[in-house]
Amino acid sequence: MRQSSFNNMGCPIAGALEHFGDWWSLLIMRDALDGFTRFDEFQENLGIAPNILTRRLKSLTDAGLLERRQYSERPARYEYLLTESGRDLGPVIVALYLWGIKHTDLDHHSVVLVDQDSGAEIEPVYVDRRSGRPLREIRAVFAAGRAATDQMRRRHGPETKAALRDRALRSGAAAL
Amino acid sequence: MRQSSFNNMGCPIAGALEHFGDWWSLLIMRDALDGFTRFDEFQENLGIAPNILTRRLKSLTDAGLLERRQYSERPARYEYLLTESGRDLGPVIVALYLWGIKHTDLDHHSVVLVDQDSGAEIEPVYVDRRSGRPLREIRAVFAAGRAATDQMRRRHGPETKAALRDRALRSGAAAL
DNA sequence: CAGTATCCTGTCCGATACTG
DNA sequence: CAGTATCGGACAGGATACTG
Numbered sequence: 001m002r003q004s005s006f007n008n009m010g011c012p013i014a015g016a017l018e019h020f021g022d023w024w025s026l027l028i029m030r031d032a033l034d035g036f037t038r039f040d041e042f043q044e045n046l047g048i049a050p051n052i053l054t055r056r057l058k059s060l061t062d063a064g065l066l067e068r069r070q071y072s073e074r075p076a077r078y079e080y081l082l083t084e085s086g087r088d089l090g091p092v093i094v095a096l097y098l099w100g101i102k103h104t105d106l107d108h109h110s111v112v113l114v115d116q117d118s119g120a121e122i123e124p125v126y127v128d129r130r131s132g133r134p135l136r137e138i139r140a141v142f143a144a145g146r147a148a149t150d151q152m153r154r155r156h157g158p159e160t161k162a163a164l165r166d167r168a169l170r171s172g173a174a175a176l
Numbered sequence: 177m178r179q180s181s182f183n184n185m186g187c188p189i190a191g192a193l194e195h196f197g198d199w200w201s202l203l204i205m206r207d208a209l210d211g212f213t214r215f216d217e218f219q220e221n222l223g224i225a226p227n228i229l230t231r232r233l234k235s236l237t238d239a240g241l242l243e244r245r246q247y248s249e250r251p252a253r254y255e256y257l258l259t260e261s262g263r264d265l266g267p268v269i270v271a272l273y274l275w276g277i278k279h280t281d282l283d284h285h286s287v288v289l290v291d292q293d294s295g296a297e298i299e300p301v302y303v304d305r306r307s308g309r310p311l312r313e314i315r316a317v318f319a320a321g322r323a324a325t326d327q328m329r330r331r332h333g334p335e336t337k338a339a340l341r342d343r344a345l346r347s348g349a350a351a352l
Numbered sequence: 353c354a355g356t357a358t359c360c361t362g363t364c365c366g367a368t369a370c371t372g
Numbered sequence: 373c374a375g376t377a378t379c380g381g382a383c384a385g386g387a388t389a390c391t392g
Contacts, residue, residue, distance in 0.1 A: 010286050012276025013206050013269060019279070021199050022384085030189050034318060039354050049386050054355065064279075075392070077353070085279045091302055093189060094311070095271040097318070100188025103195070103240075103261045110186050115304075116315040123305040126267055128291075128298045132308075135270070135300055139292040142210060142273070176209060176266035176289070198364085215374050225366050230375065251372075253373070 019063040020089070024048060024056045026096070029089050032066060037079040065089065094124050140176045195239040196265070200224060200232045202272070205265050208242060213255040241265065270300050 020026060024046070031045050043053055057080060060066045065086035071079050097113070100106070113122045126135040196202060200222070207221050219229055233256060236242045241262035247255050273289070276282070289298045302311040 010282055011206075012280060012282055012287060013272045014203060014276075015280035015282055016272045016276035017199060017202060021202070023193060023197050024385090026193060026197070027190060030187075043354095049388095050355065051357080051387095052385055055384085075353070078355090085275075088275055088278060090311070092268070092271040092275060094302060095268040096189045096192045099261075099264055099268060100190075100192035102264060104188060104191035106186055106188055106191060111188060111318050111320060113316055114319045116317045120306075122311070122314065122316055124302045124311055125305045126270060126300045127303050129301045130296075130299060135267075135298070138298065140289055140298050141292045142287050143290045144287060176270055200365090219374095225368095226375065227367095227377080228365055231364090251373070254375090 016092075020060065020065060022056075024052065025060055026093075028053075028056055028060060029065065029086065030093050032080065032082050032086065033090060033093055037081060039078070039080075042080075060086075098124065135176055142176075192268075196236065196241060198232075200228065201236055202269075204229075204232055204236060205241065205262065206269050208256065208258050208262060209266060209269055213257060215254070215256075218256075236262075274300065 020029060027046055028042055031042055036042060036045065039050075039053065039057070042048065042057075043050060046053075048056075057066065057068075061068050061080070064083055066080045067083050068078050069081055071077055094113070097111070101111075113124065114120065115122055127133060128135065128138060196205060203222055204218055207218055212218060212221065215226075215229065215233070218224065218233070219226060222229075224232075233242065233244075237244050237256070240259055242256045243259050244254050245257055247253055270289070273287070277287075289300065290296065291298055303309060304311065304314060
């Protein structure tokens with residue numbers, strides 16, 4: 001994707017990908033969420049070329065996902081800390097992890113998510129906060145909000161909200 | 177990322193990204209989960225060049241996320257249907273969506289996630305399936321499973337599980 | 353240690369034209 | 373409608389050398 005030439009069409013997903021949608025950025029954020037903060041830690045973990053790492057770190061910092069902080073005067077040393085929006089990538093990483101252990105042929109227990117206090121393994125599931133029902137059991141679907149009906153029309157043609165839902169229903173797309 | 181030259185180091189996240197880690201693939205999957213199935217629907221929604229779309233569709237099909245099915249004999253017509261592993265991308269899309277509405281400057285209600293039966297808006301939260309506790313409130317952290325302690329050692333040096341957890345703790349990485 | 357500076361290659365992608 | 377074929381440009385990314 002030619003970075004800037006892209007029109008995200010008002011889609012939050014495209015908007016998100018615009019900030020960290022490339023290979024290395026996600027992997028760097030994974031490491032950052034694992035608690036790594038320093039240039040050479042990233043470099044060693046990822047096996048990334050230093051110039052590329054510089055570039056990615058800068059773009060992540062510009063995007064506000066990481067914060068560059070000097071932790072030593074002489075010699076000048078910097079570390080990269082998670083910002084709040086960086087920390088909010090946690091669920092994205094979790095979702096990718098869950099897909100990965102299910103659908104790649106790695107040993108299913110090569111990496112596990114644990115509760116650090118109890119040591120118990122965690123099995124994350126998306127639920128609706130209000131009803132508590134798992135999303136898998138809900139026929140969940142994206143629908144155009146009031147404010148964006150126009151944009152959606154442009155994207156999807158003159159479909160109504162109902163038609164959009166029908167379409168999603170037809171294809172079994174409800175398994176979000 | 178030079179696709180094949182990459183060693184995913186046994187990481188399920190890197191493994192996942194290897195299958196659909198580029199820009200267009202995720203956006204195509206978003207549309208597929210929205211119920212779109214046909215070449216020209218993708219093309220119009222995304223504004224993607226046809227040759228690129230062909231390439232991405234092929235790679236997604238090869239990766240097993242989509243299934244190409246002929247739905248008309250004469251003329252020959254094909255559609256792209258979600259496979260199970262494709263459907264399992266739902267949570268990834270949801271996670272990206274949630275980050276997007278929170279951290280991009282789109283109207284927060286341009287697109288909403290709704291329960292198609294009740295019409296009620298859904299607010300997805302990751303919880304631990306067993307305890308029901310939101311992941312935000314758990315000090316969740318990735319840890320090397322038994323089977324992979326060796327690989328992790330290679331990645332992280334001679335750190336123990338405990339040291340890994342400490343590191344995560346220090347940086348506030350628990351907010352997965 | 354934490355990068356910067358160069359050079360080079362691959363390939364992702366867009367534009368366009370064409371086909372059954 | 374559902375693509376294939378071809379061309380060209382822009383970067384991403386790797387390798388390597390160098391610096392305070």
